Amino acid sequence: MEITFLGTGSGMPSKNRNVSSLALKMLQERDEVWLFDCGEATQHQIMKTTIKPRKIAKIFITHMHGDHVLGLPGLLSSRSFQDGESAVELYGPPSLKEFVETSLKTTGTHLNYPLIFKPIAEGIIYQDQDIKVSAKKLQHGMPSYAYKIEEADKIGPLLPERLKKLGVSPGPIYETIKNQPTTVLPNGTEVHRNDVTGPDIPGRRIAICGDTKPVESLAQWVQGVDVLIHEATFMEADEQLANDYSHSTAADATRLAKKAQVNYLLMNHISSRYQQDLLEDEQTRLKDIFSPLQFVEDFMEFTVK
Amino acid sequence: MEITFLGTGSGMPSKNRNVSSLALKMLQERDEVWLFDCGEATQHQIMKTTIKPRKIAKIFITHMHGDHVLGLPGLLSSRSFQDGESAVELYGPPSLKEFVETSLKTTGTHLNYPLIFKPIAEGIIYQDQDIKVSAKKLQHGMPSYAYKIEEADKIGPLLPERLKKLGVSPGPIYETIKNQPTTVLPNGTEVHRNDVTGPDIPGRRIAICGDTKPVESLAQWVQGVDVLIHEATFMEADEQLANDYSHSTAADATRLAKKAQVNYLLMNHISSRYQQDLLEDEQTRLKDIFSPLQFVEDFMEFTVK
Ligand SMILES: [Zn+2]
Ligand SMILES: [Zn+2]
Numbered sequence: 158m159e160i161t162f163l164g165t166g167s168g169m170p171s172k173n174r175n176v177s178s179l180a181l182k183m184l185q186e187r188d189e190v191w192l193f194d195c196g197e198a199t200q201h202q203i204m205k206t207t208i209k210p211r212k213i214a215k216i217f218i219t220h221m222h223g224d225h226v227l228g229l230p231g232l233l234s235s236r237s238f239q240d241g242e243s244a245v246e247l248y249g250p251p252s253l254k255e256f257v258e259t260s261l262k263t264t265g266t267h268l269n270y271p272l273i274f275k276p277i278a279e280g281i282i283y284q285d286q287d288i289k290v291s292a293k294k295l296q297h298g299m300p301s302y303a304y305k306i307e308e309a310d311k312i313g314p315l316l317p318e319r320l321k322k323l324g325v326s327p328g329p330i331y332e333t334i335k336n337q338p339t340t341v342l343p344n345g346t347e348v349h350r351n352d353v354t355g356p357d358i359p360g361r362r363i364a365i366c367g368d369t370k371p372v373e374s375l376a377q378w379v380q381g382v383d384v385l386i387h388e389a390t391f392m393e394a395d396e397q398l399a400n401d402y403s404h405s406t407a408a409d410a411t412r413l414a415k416k417a418q419v420n421y422l423l424m425n426h427i428s429s430r431y432q433q434d435l436l437e438d439e440q441t442r443l444k445d446i447f448s449p450l451q452f453v454e455d456f457m458e459f460t461v462k
Numbered sequence: 463m464e465i466t467f468l469g470t471g472s473g474m475p476s477k478n479r480n481v482s483s484l485a486l487k488m489l490q491e492r493d494e495v496w497l498f499d500c501g502e503a504t505q506h507q508i509m510k511t512t513i514k515p516r517k518i519a520k521i522f523i524t525h526m527h528g529d530h531v532l533g534l535p536g537l538l539s540s541r542s543f544q545d546g547e548s549a550v551e552l553y554g555p556p557s558l559k560e561f562v563e564t565s566l567k568t569t570g571t572h573l574n575y576p577l578i579f580k581p582i583a584e585g586i587i588y589q590d591q592d593i594k595v596s597a598k599k600l601q602h603g604m605p606s607y608a609y610k611i612e613e614a615d616k617i618g619p620l621l622p623e624r625l626k627k628l629g630v631s632p633g634p635i636y637e638t639i640k641n642q643p644t645t646v647l648p649n650g651t652e653v654h655r656n657d658v659t660g661p662d663i664p665g666r667r668i669a670i671c672g673d674t675k676p677v678e679s680l681a682q683w684v685q686g687v688d689v690l691i692h693e694a695t696f697m698e699a700d701e702q703l704a705n706d707y708s709h710s711t712a713a714d715a716t717r718l719a720k721k722a723q724v725n726y727l728l729m730n731h732i733s734s735r736y737q738q739d740l741l742e743d744e745q746t747r748l749k750d751i752f753s754p755l756q757f758v759e760d761f762m763e764f765t766v767k
Contacts, residue, residue, distance in 0.1 A: 169540040170506050197536040198503040201475050223539050223569040231502040231532045235474040256568035263561035264528040265604050299570050 158183055158308075158361060158461040160384070162425060162453045163202040164194075167368075167390045167404075168224055171429035174455055175202055176224035179365070179386070179425070181306065182208070187287065189214040192232075193304065193365050199228035200235050202455065211241035215283070217290070218249030219367025220301035226253065230260035237268045244271040248283070248290075250300045251276040277302060288360075293378050295369030298403045302367050303375065305382070308360025312350065319353045361461050364419075368426060370400065371409045376416040384461055385410075385419040388426035389452065392439050407439055407452070415447040422450035423459060463488055463613075463666060463766040465689070467730060467758045468507040469499075472673075472695045472709075473529055476734035479760055480507055481529035484670070484691070484730070486611065487513070492592065494519040497537075498609065498670045504533035505540050507760065516546035520588070522595070523554030524672025525606035531558065535565035542573045549576040553588070553595075555605045556581040582607060593665075598683050600674030603708045607672050608680065610687070613665025617655065624658045666766050669724075673731060675705065676714045681721040689766055690715075690724040693731035694757065697744050712744055712757070720752040727755035728764060 159182045166174030176196025180203075183189050190212045192199070203210060213236065218226055226249075233245065247253060254274045261268070275282065279302075283290040287309055295301040315335055317327065323346060325334070334340045340348045364379040365386045379385050389407035391399040399406045407424055414422035427436070436452050443450060453459075464487045471479030481501025485508075488494050495517045497504070508515060518541065523531055531554075538550065552558060559579045566573070580587065584607075588595040592614055600606040620640055622632065628651060630639070639645045645653045669684040670691045684690050694712035696704040704711045712729055719727035732741070741757050748755060758764075 169536075169543055170509065172509065175506075197533065198506050201480075201503050201506070204475065204477065221569050223535060223565075223571055226569060227532075227536045227565070228502065230528060231474075234528050238474055252568045256564060259561060259564040259568075260528075260532070263557045263564075264526050264531060266528055 158186065158363070160363075160386075160423075160459040160461065161206055161208065162423075162455060162457045162459075163199055163206070164196050165425040165427060165453050165455050165457075166224075167388070167426045167428050169429075170196075170198065174427065174429065175199070176228075177219075177426060178202065178225075178228065180206075180208055180213075181363070181365075184212070186308075188212065191306075192216040194219055194225040194367075195228040195232055196224045197227040197231075200232040203232075206456065210236040210239050211243065213241075213245065214243065215246045215248065217304050217365075218247070218253055219304070219365070220295075220297060220299055221250055221252055221256070222299065222368065225367070226256065229257055230264065230266070233257070233261070233268060233272065234264075234266050237266075237270060242270050244273055246273045246275050246283075248275045248277050248292075248304075250302070293375065295367055295375070296372050296403060297368045297370065301369055303369075303378070304365045305379065306363045306365070308362070310357040310360050313355035313357050316353055316355055320348075323348055323353070325353075363461060368404060370403045371405055371413070376413055379413070379417045379419060381418055381420075383420045384423060384459070385414055385417065385421070386423045386425060386453075387413065389424035390426050390428050392431060392435070407443060408446075411443045411447045411450060414450060421459075422447060423453050424450065425453050427452060463491065463668075465668075465691075465728075465764040465766065466511055466513065467728075467760060467762045467764075468504055468511070469501050470730040470732060470758050470760050470762075471529075472693070472731045472733050474734075475501075475503065479732065479734065480504070481533075482524075482731060483507065483530075483533065485511075485513055485518075486668070486670075489517070491613075493517065496611075497521040499524055499530040499672075500533040500537055501529045502532040502536075505537040508537075511761065515541040515544050516548065518546075518550065519548065520551045520553065522609050522670075523552070523558055524609070524670070525600075525602060525604055526555055526557055526561070527604065527673065530672070531561065534562055535569065535571070538562070538566070538573060538577065539569075539571050542571075542575065547575050549578055551578045551580050551588075553580045553582050553597075553609075555607070598680065600672055600680070601677055601708060602673045602675065606674055608674075608683070609670045610684065611668045611670070613667070615662040615665050618660035618662050621658055621660055625653075628653055628658070630658075668766060673709060675708045676710055676718070681718055684718070684722045684724060686723055686725075688725045689728060689764070690719050690722065690726070691728045691730060691758075692718065694729035695731050695733050697736060697740070712748060713751075716748045716752045716755060719755060726764075727752060728758050729755065730758050732757060 163178040164175035390404035468483040469480035695709035
């Protein structure tokens with residue numbers, strides 16, 4: 158799982174940062190890319206990466222503000238031009254459907270693949286045997302959501318010593334034993350997987366939050382995630398502005414990360430009013446409160462471990 | 463009057479060309495910029511020029527295909543952020559209103575200026591004392607229009623010899639005489655402007671065409687314009703493709719320019735399938751049929767004389 162930040166700015170594009178979007182690449186795991194938010198010119202940003210639009214299988218929209226969705230009609234249309242034939246699932250607030258459908262209809266756009274709308278509410282919004290996605294409502298003046306992506310725990314590694322005691326030698330039988338709860342050996346012995354594997358390997362957990370003012374209950378919901386991606390539209394000195402516009406400061410995000418004991422905090426949605434050196438100072442200061450943390454930039458890559 | 467090409471590609475953005483848009487800058491004439499088409503990321507392109515979004519007073523959409531309109535909601539929204547307070551008039555096919563209004567509504571966008579929809583049909587769509595804009599229907603599978611921008615003819619220069627004969631000496635009276643049809647001098651003499659000025663100076667005329675297959679009656683409509691801007695999605699070798707998709711070839715545009723005896727042909731909306739050297743060869747070849755002509759590129763500037 159790798160994350161590519163495609164747009165890390167807020168409100169409107171600037172010379173250094175495009176509006177919001179990030180790609181969660183799961184090419185090894187499921188040969189898919191999932192997109193979170195899709196501001197204008199996200200397809201232009203993707204063109205500068207190795208991401209293939211036809212691999213984008215799901216798109217999650219945190220909220221309907223223009224800097225998070227206006228790139229969607231163009232991206233969907235170009236994906237069709239670029240041989241995208243597999244379905245795309247679109248998760249987001251209910252009005253996402255009206256926006257996308259009207260855009261496609263009025264522009265006479267026909268997609269060569271099915272587009273499936275998945276209006277969201279709080280709770281689990283997608284689940285298969287490998288992964289689960291849940292949503293939690295934030296506070297931003299319009300419905301805004303955080304998404305939590307959780308891999309299923311994996312069966313722990315086989316323990317050769319234990320297997321040897323049961324008379325099992327290395328070979329194809331190892332895979333068989335790992336793939337089912339109980340295996341009956343040719344000699345009639347029952348091997349219970351639980352007895353011959355180490356502890357489960359916990360799946361990775363990522364939380365991607367939409368725009369929001371600080372939300373008391375969020376810490377518990379993102380407790381212990383491997384990566385917390387949170388907006389930091391303003392710096393602490395502009396706390397009043399953050400409050401006025403229902404946004405967070407970098408300090409708010411940092412306090413949340415500390416309280417929730419996450420493994421890594423990545424901050425995006427950064428106002429273009431801040432120069433790079435100011436951001437670096439703020440980052441240094443905040444690392445005294447919680448670490449590791451980082452302001453992200455367009456095209457930054459992050460590997461989730 | 464200067465033209466800045468903001469997007470000269472077709473269908474979807476490529477590394478070299480963004481999707482359609484061009485700016486007609488009339489800063490000296492009326493302190494306004496008019497935009498023709500507004501594909502996705504037009505606001506990003508504008509950011510790389512000296513054009514100020516708040517100067518954009520009118521936007522003309524040739525047709526509703528996504529590569530010509532999807533940048534509109536973002537541009538309108540950012541113009542509001544960037545202190546745009548004067549009204550914007552939006553000219554285009556009737557469904558433009560539904561697209562823009564739904565986009566603004568579903569994204570919770572409030573503009574700090576009036577947005578005035580001007581659904582178009584064939585004929586004069588705008589006129590004031592200095593300028594006239596007309597529209598003509600093209601053929602493109604969906605309603606597509608050409609726009610013709612015509613400056614009013616200007617009164618010719620005052621002829622000092624003639625004025626001297628009538629006893630008028632140079633001074634502020636010159637302006638008075640030029641500004642009205644008839645001026646009565648202090649001594650009672652009537653001076654008719656027509657008698658003391660040279661021939662009218664013809665206003666400049668520009669035709670900006672939307673996507674279209676060749677249209678027989680277009681030559682007469684653009685007859686003698688100073689600049690004809692026409693699509694050339696395909697090269698002559700791909701005439702069949704042009705026909706299949708209701709587009710023109712560069713040769714079609716060139717034949718039109720020749721027939722209409724325009725002063726300059728600028729070709730845009732060029733498919734990304736063609737490499738630069740192929741375009742240069744085609745351009746050289748077409749110059750034998752009509753000249754001056756040119757394939758345009760993003761950020762190219764053209765002064766209309
Ligand atoms: Zn927002
Ligand atoms: Zn078109």
